Amino acid sequence: MTRNPKAPSQLVQEVALLLERVRTERPLVHNITNWVVTSIVANVTLAIGASPVMAHAHEEVADMARLARALALNIGTLTPYTVESMILAGKAANAAGIPVILDPVGYGATPLRVGATRRILDTVKVDILRGNLAEMAGIAGMTSDIKGVDSVGAEAPGQSVALSVAKDLKLVAVVTGPTDYISDGDRLLCVENGHPLLTRVTGTGCAATAIIGAFAAVERDYVIAAASALACYGIAAEIAADHSDGPGTFAAAFMDGLHNLRPEDVAERARLSVTRV
């Protein structure tokens, strides 16, 4: 396994191109997310230049998913009703050929979350699965120590978890943390952009899932789409941290940072690396 610590310049160019494509095409991203993060998820989606919609009624989720170009699911405050909403929307998304992204918030914390995640994975073709290390390690069947919805460590490091989940479930696995790992079971990309203040604002993980959806809407290579989304996200956070005094002003500056992100920022700051297996 060789690791190239330098961001391949071609990859960085692709990130900037995809950002531009998101802004030009303004893809509609249908979110079924938890009730804590609805606002930040929608605002991050708008700030990066895409268009959010939320709908969860069984009577319309499939209709709405068919209007969208990506579907982002999040089990943060799941109920049996909303899990069913996710499955109905997921099946419609599959039929329409749009990407489905799942965020298994708090996987392992309760049997309900384990069962819901498995049921969604069994009945919907999930294209991208994004979680923190503890959640993704749990899904990989590795020992993990879950505390609520925060990642507090797991035996395996992020890259082996990403590879393992991607291979087992035949999807693109995204393990986010100080370094993000993205894998389709073959390729493994690392993104080292970001800032610790992201962990002090609720919903930044969930919003990362939505923004991955926006990039997946415009780029069918989901490894590249997810890495590009996370690089842009992390760079905006770095810029925001320079203009903030704590998590409150950071949250506002982060929206500004996403909105104002320029190709030059991406070129200067992207810290992407590719590891082949």
Next chain:
Amino acid sequence: MTRNPKAPSQLVQEVALLLERVRTERPLVHNITNWVVTSIVANVTLAIGASPVMAHAHEEVADMARLARALALNIGTLTPYTVESMILAGKAANAAGIPVILDPVGYGATPLRVGATRRILDTVKVDILRGNLAEMAGIAGMTSDIKGVDSVGAEAPGQSVALSVAKDLKLVAVVTGPTDYISDGDRLLCVENGHPLLTRVTGTGCAATAIIGAFAAVERDYVIAAASALACYGIAAEIAADHSDGPGTFAAAFMDGLHNLRPEDVAERARLSVTRV
């Protein structure tokens, strides 16, 4: 049809007076809104000087509506349960004689939204209907091209849609956009205040609906109430845009702008015009 491009000075004085009345009377506005925008709706209502309350349980919506001085309904993340909540509250509001404002978010996007809007309009006397051009054109029965919950154009321009909806449904129709059009089917008012950053913050349309509710609580001429609310809203956005670097800092500055809005700001900046039919 003659159009007076100058804001009649009497109308501008009335806007400032109504703003003062909202702040003095602090009317309670009962919102049944979507789960994405609850926080911004409540904060905008507080910032302008009114008092928000949210309640949707069937067991109490009628009781809460009777305590309020306006009822603002929003179908953004509707379910059959919340539509029923809106109808129960709407009937109580009608019986109590307080204004009912409806925001048909995403009308036309799905059959559920079309059916819910029609059912509410059929069973509740809605006093003011506020939507973007695509939603309102859809309601007017005109061809429209809906994409999720964002307005992306319609054949007819805002003023004819506002007139048509107002006449057909016998209510005050408000079509918001770069220019807002308010009509009771006879009078037509235009408000040209606002800022494009409003479109980059989620819930600003829904919050405009709530603020129209606050003004309608203190002024029974709903054309004047809605126009006044939108002028204040737009002026606060203009002031906020001068103090922000993007949608995040704008959202914070916008709350400040509403809170600090002075009669002088209204007098200097209001861009209202009256078109008689």
Next chain:
Amino acid sequence: MTRNPKAPSQLVQEVALLLERVRTERPLVHNITNWVVTSIVANVTLAIGASPVMAHAHEEVADMARLARALALNIGTLTPYTVESMILAGKAANAAGIPVILDPVGYGATPLRVGATRRILDTVKVDILRGNLAEMAGIAGMTSDIKGVDSVGAEAPGQSVALSVAKDLKLVAVVTGPTDYISDGDRLLCVENGHPLLTRVTGTGCAATAIIGAFAAVERDYVIAAASALACYGIAAEIAADHSDGPGTFAAAFMDGLHNLRPEDVAERARLSVTRV
């Protein structure tokens, strides 16, 4: 009844120690709260240094409560479903021996809220009850004049209401307002920190409840825990007010203020006083 207008220096030291303990232990606080304030409740909990989780599905609330170190309940947008969630979680919290904090939002506004509050108090051992003066006076059986969810006055002043509720219900009663009163029926503490802008941001009362939960997780003397939480909360608000131009920038600065709060700030600014009965 004697009143010591000076903050006992020992008490102020304890506040600073508890703040440090919250940050070191990062207790998980399980919130079942209303859908208007989820985001600010989570962000305030993160900003003070604790860890929030939200879950309300009947299938997992008990599991989640058992993982947490405090349970904060809030009836702001209650439905029969969420009241049942609160009872299931509350019983699990009682069995696990973790503190339960209840926020009876809008008590007295509707029969549903009165009944739900009573049912929770009858079936769950609530350790701390926090409300505004009108809500708490209503619970004390005193005449009160409720307007939606805002406190608009009551016959009895805060300290007698706090004492009365604490004695009647055998719990720690917290009446928040310009001065906060905390009592276990024997001791009575007053906290005079805070800023009027707190009343212009939605959810600041609900978030105070969550932060009391964070302090109660690390200090079993709930009178001390609640007073410490409210002193820190109020001091952060005072600091934030110095860096803001209105409710929007205040809300952001308040998160920064909680995150950056230092023991020196507590020592310099805490306005605590103890009144023995």
